[in-house]
Amino acid sequence: MAWEPTYLLSPVLLLLLASGSWTQNPVLLRVLEGKTILVTCWYDSLYHSSEKIWCKEIDYICYPLVSKGAEKLRFSILQSSQFNFFTVIMSKLKMSDSGIYHCGIVANNTSVYLRNIHLVVSKGELPLPCGSQPSWVARLQS
Numbered sequence: 001m002a003w004e005p006t007y008l009l010s011p012v013l014l015l016l017l018a019s020g021s022w023t024q025n026p027v028l029l030r031v032l033e034g035k036t037i038l039v040t041c042w043y044d045s046l047y048h049s050s051e052k053i054w055c056k057e058i059d060y061i062c063y064p065l066v067s068k069g070a071e072k073l074r075f076s077i078l079q080s081s082q083f084n085f086f087t088v089i090m091s092k093l094k095m096s097d098s099g100i101y102h103c104g105i106v107a108n109n110t111s112v113y114l115r116n117i118h119l120v121v122s123k124g125e126l127p128l129p130c131g132s133q134p135s136w137v138a139r140l141q142s
Helices: 011-019
Strands: 027-032 036-042 051-058 061-067 075-079 085-090 099-107 110-122 137-140
Touching: 027 036, 036 099, 036 110, 051 075, 051 085, 061 075
Parallel strands: 027 110, 036 137
Antiparallel strands: 036 085, 051 061, 051 099, 075 085, 099 110
């Protein structure tokens, strides 16, 4: 009898494989100081009731900044009640907010990272590609 490889993997490991979170390079997001960003994070419906988190990586450790239900003044998470995603909102960005961020879920006391973002907050103006319009809100979706 031949075993299918997926029968041997836990649901959390399958989610990691599906998201590619351990090999995924961070998506670069550049924004001006004072602006707001929205980052959309998709997850498997199995984790609809799991805790949603947004953390900042410092020295290879991810420190939670906000989780669903525990919003801070400049950071919040909005969860879709009908679809399998949540949106992280960071407002009034500062240069010190620059860094690597991860959105994810906590399942069985384990953090599973869904997206990796390299946020660069700058003073002044960012160069825009030809034909682009400046925006008050930077939005990153998959």
